[in-house]
Amino acid sequence: MYAPPWSILCLRAYVLERTRHTCIFLDCRQYTHLEKEFIEAVKTVPSPRLLVVNATTENIGQASAILEMAKRHFPETRTVLFGSYPSAFPDHAVNLPWADYALAGDPEPILRNLLDYMDVERRLQRVPGLVIPRVQSATPYWLTDLKSLSMPDWHGLFWSAYQVGANRGTCRAEMKLSRGHSHCPSDRIFGGMDEPLRTWPLDRAAMTLLKCAHLGVTEVFLTDPPGIWTVERLSQWCKALRMVRNSQPWGLRLLPTFIDDETLADMEFTMCRRVEFVYPSCDPDILKQYGCTIEPAHLAAMMTVMKEYNIQTVVRFLVGGPEESKPEELRIQQTIASLNYCRYVMQSMPLVFDAPLYRAFGSQPGTPRPDEWLQWTIHPWIEEKPVCLWGGKEALSRIEDIMQDAHSAIQHSWKRIFRGLFSRVLTTNWILAAEDRAVGLLPSALPHPDE
Template identity: 25%
Template sequence: MKALFLKPPAGLAFKNIVRDFVYGCWCNGRRIGGMQMPPLNDLYVATHARQSGIEVLFLDASMEPDRYGDLLNSRCADIFAVVLMSSTQSFRQDVATIRAIKDLNPQVRSILYGSHPTFMPEYCLKEDVVDYIVLREAEETIRCLLRAIANGEPVDREPGVGWRTAGGEIRINPARPLMNLDDLPIPDRSLLPEKVSYFNPVVKRLPYTTMQTSRGCPGRCIYCTSPAFYGNRYRLRSVPRVMEELREIVRIGYREVFFRDETFTVSRSRVREICEAMLSEGLDLKWIANGRVDMVDEPTMQLMKRAGCHMLKFGVETGEDEILKVYRKGATCDQAREAFRAARAAGLSTHAHIIFGGPGETQQTIDKTIRFVKSI
């Protein structure tokens, strides 16, 4: 019997919607924000689960509709559990997907993890087809939960799990302590669909993949879910472990990496160590990363450029300093202007994330933000 790790079908109109573990569901439309991301968090969870001897079936149904159809036609006969990452935006669709699977095989146990189960666990468990939810960082909790389900063991003392008792009462256990990131396995990218290139308008070289070298962020921005997920902690994988995965990525044929760290540039000394290691090993990779405008400098960005970086993404948010204070961003418009200037001087492309409609927003501040973004 297998555990099915499923990225549900999205339908033709929404094929390139990204399911993000921390931030939920986002992006549609090829010309502006639309992109497709290899489902990295799903790969982490599935690869980690196999360390308990669980047989894993990984299926990105948005990319493999025929294979998904074959699974349904088999009535999910050899599946004992289905694991889905769910967000507020996708929750209703996810429930419908689980219901369709359970209609075919009522013995399948369902597990939801991600932003919606973390922030609204009771709401999720009110749905009769949702058997378990997992809070916050999911890898170790899902590994232990699947082992318990497979062995017919109780889950009532399993940290980070929510479930219903035989009498229908909802129970939510306290979240599991966060992991040492070096204890996570390198995600098994052979689980991804064969001969599929995920679309991304900012990637220069295909095939590309995603990767994490850290989790969390030292920022305390009021709009961001990262602190709630990761407990106001910033955790790093060791540089040798990062390099081990980068070498594996090159070995299996990837030509570009999008580092999906919330803030790759928190530790400039570590960024320099990674870049110098990439250069010394001659890794032929282009790459993209996320940064903060108050956590970059021109010499570091010059080194990043030499090591293969071609784009940095920044959360600019607004062109109004008073709104940045409301957001508790911890950065200023002047710092954003300088970061973009320095990035251009280093030869890097830039990407500005903007928020419209937050607390204190007016038509005047929206217009000011548009002018500001055009100016940087």
């Protein structure tokens, strides 16, 4: 999702509220000429500077390239790497070039200690979770809860730069109610398995959501893994939004599951406007391993009800997982047909090295290894970016063919075409359409004033 990363916004808010330092937010995705614009942006920050870069597994090479540019043009600037990659692989972070430090665990308290003891080397070596590349690794440091951390207030960001879609009318923000892994079967594909699950206080989270209602943000999407959304937590979240009288539209993602009418009414009242259902597989036996037991026809009926509550739905299909067997594209077609040809998106199954699914199937032949990404960080401008897919580079064309074949078969389905025409017939006000047509023909039927 194209939005300011939630983890960076939380770290930025903590620095501004809990330290004596100032900071600015840079999003290199917005730069047309990366190096030139990056240098100009860094120059606006007075020395001494500290550059903190977010790094996930998938973008670790790009993060390393940013660090290399910073060291090449501003050698006196100290650089810090944080995010899911150094937290999941602190031993790899020791070997990262161009990084003076890496934060393994919750970055806020580690960064604060780093800022306080920057020039006291002995003290830095005793900071929990602080990795000093080429000197020492560290065990990830996790807080017991999130009460002591700060939540963003959304200010100081150029939200117009994140507008996308038709006429640039959609602007989304990312938000999370949790950190860590639920260890539920539904979260098998999500990373952070070694991070304990913690949730933000829901009353504070509700106020944070409300704060962006006047900034032009059309939707705040909650990117938490589906495993945290129990019936009780969803009800508590809606209750917290009721208490603050929320007016900001929001959405969330779930695995295919049943939502009762009372909960749907609460979601509508609290401005929930979109739910994304994620299908990790269309094989019923595999879906049971994720805890999904609802039939596609029943899900389709529930999505029809959700429309009456002004909640849009979209189904996301993950293609090319390690447990799939042929013919995968046929199962996708059948599932979409059972869902009454709903709105859908297809993407490749994410490859996450610290996810339960990888630990179970990562030894399969052709599956990429974390070492390939470490090599990419050493030569980010030269080495080709590793393919982050189950099966590696050889699986790329196969997954593309599966998605193309499934999409083509769905688009040319006579059942889908007939259903669309029939729906249009039912929803069109033909009397009003005939009146509009008659009014449009009226001027040509009247005599000209000069006749």
